[in-house]
Amino acid sequence: MPVADTDMAAKLAELDAYIDSLPTKEGKLITVLHKAQDIIGYLPFDAQHHIARRLGVPSSKVYGVVTFYSFFNIKPKGKYKIACCMGTACFVRGAQAIVDEFKKRLSVETGEATKDMLFSLDTIRCVGACGLAPVISVNGKIYGRVAPDDVNKIIEEYMAKDGGSVG
Amino acid sequence: MSLVNFTINGISMQAEPGATILECAKSAGIHIPTLCHLNLHDTKMVNQVGTCRVCMVEVEGRRNLAPACNTAVAEGMAVRTDSVKAIKARRKVVELLLSNHPKDCLVCARNQNCELQSLAAELSIRRVRYDGKRNNFPWDTSSYSLVRDPNKCVLCRRCETMCNKVQSVGVYSAVNRGFETVIGTAFDEPMLDTVCTFCGQCVSVCPTGALTQVDNTWAVWDAINNPDKFVIVQTAPAVRAALGEEFGMPVGSLVTGKMASALRLLGFDKVYDTDFAADLTIMEEAHEFIERVKNGGTLPILTSCCPAWVKFIEHQFPELLDIPSTCKSPHEMFGAVAKTHLAGKLGVDPANMVVVSVMPCLAKKYEASRPELALESSPYVDYVITTRELGAMIREAGVRFASLPDGEFDSAMGESTGASVIFGATGGVIEAALRTAYAWLTGEKPADVEFTALRGIKGIKEATYNIAGTDFKIAVASGLGNARELLERVRDNPDEYHAIEIMACPGGCVSGGGQPYHGNDPETYAKRAEAIYSEDRAKALRYSHENPEVIALYEEFLGEPGSHRAHELLHTEYTKRTV
Numbered sequence: 063m064p065v066a067d068t069d070m071a072a073k074l075a076e077l078d079a080y081i082d083s084l085p086t087k088e089g090k091l092i093t094v095l096h097k098a099q100d101i102i103g104y105l106p107f108d109a110q111h112h113i114a115r116r117l118g119v120p121s122s123k124v125y126g127v128v129t130f131y132s133f134f135n136i137k138p139k140g141k142y143k144i145a146c147c148m149g150t151a152c153f154v155r156g157a158q159a160i161v162d163e164f165k166k167r168l169s170v171e172t173g174e175a176t177k178d179m180l181f182s183l184d185t186i187r188c189v190g191a192c193g194l195a196p197v198i199s200v201n202g203k204i205y206g207r208v209a210p211d212d213v214n215k216i217i218e219e220y221m222a223k224d225g226g227s228v229g
Numbered sequence: 230m231s232l233v234n235f236t237i238n239g240i241s242m243q244a245e246p247g248a249t250i251l252e253c254a255k256s257a258g259i260h261i262p263t264l265c266h267l268n269l270h271d272t273k274m275v276n277q278v279g280t281c282r283v284c285m286v287e288v289e290g291r292r293n294l295a296p297a298c299n300t301a302v303a304e305g306m307a308v309r310t311d312s313v314k315a316i317k318a319r320r321k322v323v324e325l326l327l328s329n330h331p332k333d334c335l336v337c338a339r340n341q342n343c344e345l346q347s348l349a350a351e352l353s354i355r356r357v358r359y360d361g362k363r364n365n366f367p368w369d370t371s372s373y374s375l376v377r378d379p380n381k382c383v384l385c386r387r388c389e390t391m392c393n394k395v396q397s398v399g400v401y402s403a404v405n406r407g408f409e410t411v412i413g414t415a416f417d418e419p420m421l422d423t424v425c426t427f428c429g430q431c432v433s434v435c436p437t438g439a440l441t442q443v444d445n446t447w448a449v450w451d452a453i454n455n456p457d458k459f460v461i462v463q464t465a466p467a468v469r470a471a472l473g474e475e476f477g478m479p480v481g482s483l484v485t486g487k488m489a490s491a492l493r494l495l496g497f498d499k500v501y502d503t504d505f506a507a508d509l510t511i512m513e514e515a516h517e518f519i520e521r522v523k524n525g526g527t528l529p530i531l532t533s534c535c536p537a538w539v540k541f542i543e544h545q546f547p548e549l550l551d552i553p554s555t556c557k558s559p560h561e562m563f564g565a566v567a568k569t570h571l572a573g574k575l576g577v578d579p580a581n582m583v584v585v586s587v588m589p590c591l592a593k594k595y596e597a598s599r600p601e602l603a604l605e606s607s608p609y610v611d612y613v614i615t616t617r618e619l620g621a622m623i624r625e626a627g628v629r630f631a632s633l634p635d636g637e638f639d640s641a642m643g644e645s646t647g648a649s650v651i652f653g654a655t656g657g658v659i660e661a662a663l664r665t666a667y668a669w670l671t672g673e674k675p676a677d678v679e680f681t682a683l684r685g686i687k688g689i690k691e692a693t694y695n696i697a698g699t700d701f702k703i704a705v706a707s708g709l710g711n712a713r714e715l716l717e718r719v720r721d722n723p724d725e726y727h728a729i730e731i732m733a734c735p736g737g738c739v740s741g742g743g744q745p746y747h748g749n750d751p752e753t754y755a756k757r758a759e760a761i762y763s764e765d766r767a768k769a770l771r772y773s774h775e776n777p778e779v780i781a782l783y784e785e786f787l788g789e790p791g792s793h794r795a796h797e798l799l800h801t802e803y804t805k806r807t808v
């Protein structure tokens with residue numbers, strides 16, 4: 063579910079309280095962004111803009127920092143976070159086809175979550191399991207030597223846990 | 230502190246500790262190519278990020294080459310800028326830059342005026358051995374002033390330094406990482422929706438075609454060639470001090486007469502002068518200042534000729550919007566008078582009159598689109614072109630600019646005083662206002678017509694003048710970072726100053742975003758300013774209120790300064806904006 067506005071207002075208020083508790087605002091951008099992601103779950107533009115104003119830094123700087131570090135998310139994540147490794151080994155063994163299959167099955171682009179917020183899809187850099195390429199992970203659980211045919215099975219495994227259907 | 234001894238290409242040298250290899254080489258007449266580096270010291274524009282690696286040199290005993298622009302010389306250091314290893318490294322860096330660069334030079338706005346292109350020529354790059362992935366970013370054409378083509382960006386970060394550090398506006402940031410890195414806006418917003426002031430200073434420092442001006446030359450050519458249109462042109466003070474550079478004339482050449490001749494050859498129906506309107510501005514602004522002083526109005530009064538500065542205060546200090554003078558900028562005053570009064574005098578239907586402004590400025594392009602600066606829905610100023618665009622039109626027409634005879638401006642809105650031409654340099658507007666305010670308050674002229682303490686490229690200048698028994702404290706800022714500093718003082722200490730001039734561009738309009746590229750030479754601005762002051766000295770009339778055409782305009786049409794009609798046509802209002 064998208065976060066309702068009142069909900070967001072409450073979360074920003076919690077963030078403000080945190081910012082006010084800091085002894086100084088100088089050099090605290092990354093710390094505050096971490097806190098914001100903890101509270102909200104991700105960093106929507108509104109929240110970034112809010113942080114920029116509260117810290118007195120340009121929004122462009124906040125956006126630059128958020129897009130530089132891969133652990134900051136601009137879009138909300140699903141309950142199950144699918145990450146496809148795009149390191150060299152995975153890439154040459156067909157990682158792109160796996161990503162494309164996930165996109166098709168879940169009707170999302172990379173970086174996005176499904177409408178029901180059950181799944182989100184991301185690409186990541188080498189996870190260090192090159193022997194198992196191509197590799198994906200779901201909430202940290204690794205799946206190796208994945209073929210496009212396996213994609214549906216993996217999705218169904220998690221849907222079964224949650225008792226829903228794709229959509 | 231003792232000096233450091235070292236050699237460059239075998240030449241023994243000494244320098245202060247901390248001096249860079251690049252600076253020392255330059256003082257010895259040794260050229261090292263650069264790209265990201267830019268130091269326009271007087272303006273605080275110092276980009277020393279050391280990211281492009283175009284300036285690599287060999288340092289004996291070091292395994293890796295060093296970037297000359299941000300490596301300090303050290304005792305006993307032996308530098309070679311001319312070794313095969315250094316030359317090869319520099320070529321390789323440029324080749325790599327070119328591998329991810331559109332090779333559009335022939336049709337690029339910066340053709341023959343691009344630092345990357347010059348580097349490729351200087352290093353004799355004949356082929357690019359790397360055939361890498363190429364970025365494909367969309368252009369940003371949202372604004373009226375500037376165009377962003379991130380595909381031509383070499384990530385030198387000069388624009389970011391200019392906008393964030395010098396101007397303190399903060400539009401740009403490096404966004405994303407690795408190959409996807411782009412210098413972009415917050416949340417990839419189109420420029421039009423950002424806090425951008427359109428000062429154009431980022432365009433002035435961009436070495437490539439990644440940031441360029443919106444080109445209006447074809448709209449102007451079309452208007453000139455439309456038989457139903459009566460096309461008049463006006464030129465800002467700073468244009469005459471720089472246009473010659475477009476034709477290879479030395480920096481600081483004053484080309485007022487040649488410019489007037491060239492404009493006539495291009496086919497404009499009338500050739501007028503924004504200097505006339507600058508004198509008109511002083512009539513209104515000096516009047517407003519005196520009224521505020523006499524009636525306990527809001528002080529300080531802030532000049533309002535610079536639309537980038539106006540947009541800056543609207544975004545950054547919306548709580549201070551009662552301070553700026555309500556005067557329109559001179560070219561907007563000109564447009565308003567032209568369409569409501571001059572058109573009738575000339576027997577032209579205002580609907581068929583086209584007003585073209587030649588400006589040193591990109592912000593004036595945006596300003597002309599502001600909805601309040603229009604007669605019904607048609608803008609008072611139809612097109613704004615820059616000094617560079619006028620240069621291009623003159624070249625397209627095949628006019629040999631340097632050998633043109635001196636021409637004159639047309640009368641009714643072409644006469645000007647020395648007070649108006651100094652609008653082009655920082656401090657000039659307030660100086661012109663003080664000349665007239667002094668005369669009006671005391672009934673006599675000041676002992677010295679020149680208020681020299683307000684001149685020069687220093688970021689913030691202050692002086693106190695006693696006029697008719699009252700001390701008036703005056704401040705001048707150029708560059709928006711300096712403006713911010715001054716405005717914070719005003720906000721915290723509202724009673725300190727009586728009058729303030731602010732220009733967005735460091736050094737004033739002579740260094741505007743639409744002027745010929747400065748060639749990375751920090752002297753450029755001072756030389757142009759000197760040209761402006763020499764024109765002032767050469768004028769018979771040096772007080773705006775003595776301009777006979779301005780006096781006639783009040784007699785025929787406007788009545789008195791500050792009259793109802795003057796307010797309707799020559800004054801404006803401001804809009805609160807957010808950051």
Ligand code: SF4
Pocket residue numbers: 391392396398399400401424425426427428429430431432
């Ligand atoms: S035009 Fe001026 S304010 Fe706008 S981005 Fe460029 S430097 Fe910044």
Ligand code: SF4
Pocket residue numbers: 381382383384385386387388389412431434435436437439440
């Ligand atoms: S836009 Fe121009 S000035 Fe800015 S980083 Fe790119 S090349 Fe450099």
Ligand code: SF4
Pocket residue numbers: 427428534535536537538589590591592593732733734737738739740741742743
């Ligand atoms: S200082 Fe002059 S050139 Fe620069 S933005 Fe202002 S009006 Fe334009």
Ligand code: FES
Pocket residue numbers: 262263264265266278279280281282283284285296297298299
């Ligand atoms: S000019 Fe020295 S690193 Fe760019």
